[in-house]
Amino acid sequence: MIEANLQSEEGGSPLKALRERLGNISQEELARRLGASVVSISRWERGAKPMSLTVPQMRSLVRELQSVDWDIADFLDRASAHET
Numbered sequence: 001m002i003e004a005n006l007q008s009e010e011g012g013s014p015l016k017a018l019r020e021r022l023g024n025i026s027q028e029e030l031a032r033r034l035g036a037s038v039v040s041i042s043r044w045e046r047g048a049k050p051m052s053l054t055v056p057q058m059r060s061l062v063r064e065l066q067s068v069d070w071d072i073a074d075f076l077d078r079a080s081a082h083e084t
Contacts, residue, residue: 013045014078021068034060051079 019025025033027041034041034057043049053061065075 013047014075015041015051016045017078018064018068018070018075021070022064030064033064 015030019027019030022030027045028038030036031038031041034053036053036057040049044051061075062072065072
């Protein structure tokens, strides 16, 4: 499992920013694409729980990031901007 805190510099979620860059897809659609539950996506976006992904889910996330010209480093930079 890989975990990340998902608070961006603006206080918003990089995961939500990704959904917006993917064409304002719903949490349900992102959950389907990543192989996660909608509840997990919601919790990760709110920062209620750290993001925890299996290797296949991480591969799916990387694929989605690449489709909007982000790499994993860009995403993790946004995710770690407010780590204390």
